[in-house]
């Protein structure tokens with residue numbers, strides 16, 4: 016399949032995945048932030064488990080809870096962002112292309 020630029024007629028066109036890339040990055044960052052906001056939940060769990068050594072338990076719980084939350088949040092956020100970005104890239108069932116010759120962005 017050969018796609019040509021509607022502006023200059025060049026065949027030097029590449030697929031443009033800007034929204035997918037953007038969505039994945041934004042989702043990852045947002046997910047990590049959301050996960051980190053759950054640090055209090057981790058601290059509470061740690062405090063409950065570490066009732067023998069409360070301070071250590073809370074610290075470890077907060078650290079673990081925050082870390083696990085950030086990682087899982089980033090992964091699920093990135094997946095979600097990728098999906099949303101993919102929908103933007105392929106809206107109307109078409110792909111976005113960019114002309115390497117004149118820089119025109121178009122759907123085909």
Ligand SMILES: [Zn+2]
Pocket residue numbers: 020021022023024025114115116117118119
């Ligand atoms: Zn062009």
